[in-house]
Amino acid sequence: GAGVSQSPSNKVTEKGKDVELRCDPISGHTALYWYRQSLGQGLEFLIYFQGNSAPDKSGLPSDRFSAERTGGSVSTLTIQRTQQEDSAVYLCASSPAAAVNEKLFFGSGTQLSVL
C-alpha cells in the first residue's frame, strides 16, 4: 500500500477482554515500531521489529502485552485482559531499514478505549 495501515481505527472493549491491533507497514520496509500515546502525552515506545524478530521489546509495559510479525510484513499487537489504563492511541510506524538515519512513517493509529 501507499502508507502504513492500521486497523481497526477505533476499538471499544470491556475491561478484561483481549484485543488485537493490526499494522500493515509500507511494502518493503523491514523495520516496524509500535508506540502508545495517552491523551495529550508524548509517544511511549513499546517494541521494535527488524524483519520477524524483535531485538527490542523492552517497552512492553507488562506480560499482558505481546506482539508478533509474520512474513516480515504485517504485525499484530495483542493486549490480554485489558485494563482501563490501557486506553490510548496505539501507533505503528515503519522504515525501510533499521539504519541510523532512517525516518519513520506512521499509520493513523488505533484509538483503544477500555470501559
Added chain:
Amino acid sequence: SQQGEEDPQALSIQEGENATMNCSYKTSINNLQWYRQNSGRGLVHLILIRSNEREKHSGRLRVTLDTSKKSSSLLITASRAADTASYFCATKQTSGSRLTFGEGTQLTVNP
C-alpha cells in the same frame, strides 16, 4: 523517563509570526528528528539533523542542534493557520535502534 523534553508545552501566535520550539535530551545521539502530529493521530516526519550537523533548513523550517548542550530548536518562519499542530522531537541514541520521543509542543497559529 523521556529522552526528549520540549518547551514550551504550548505556544500560541498570530499568523505571519515566527514560532520557536526547543528540545533537550540526555544521552549521546546519532540524530535528532522533528515530527508533526495533527489531531492526535499519525505523525509526519519534518526534518532530520545528524549529530555532526549544526543547522539545517527545509522550506520554512530551520533546525539547530547543539550537542554540547544536548539541545535542539525548531523554527517555523512566517507561520500559517495550517501549521497548527503538535510538534515532537525524537532522538536516535547511539545505542539501540529505537527513536525516543519527547512530550511535544502544541502550536496554535491564530488567523
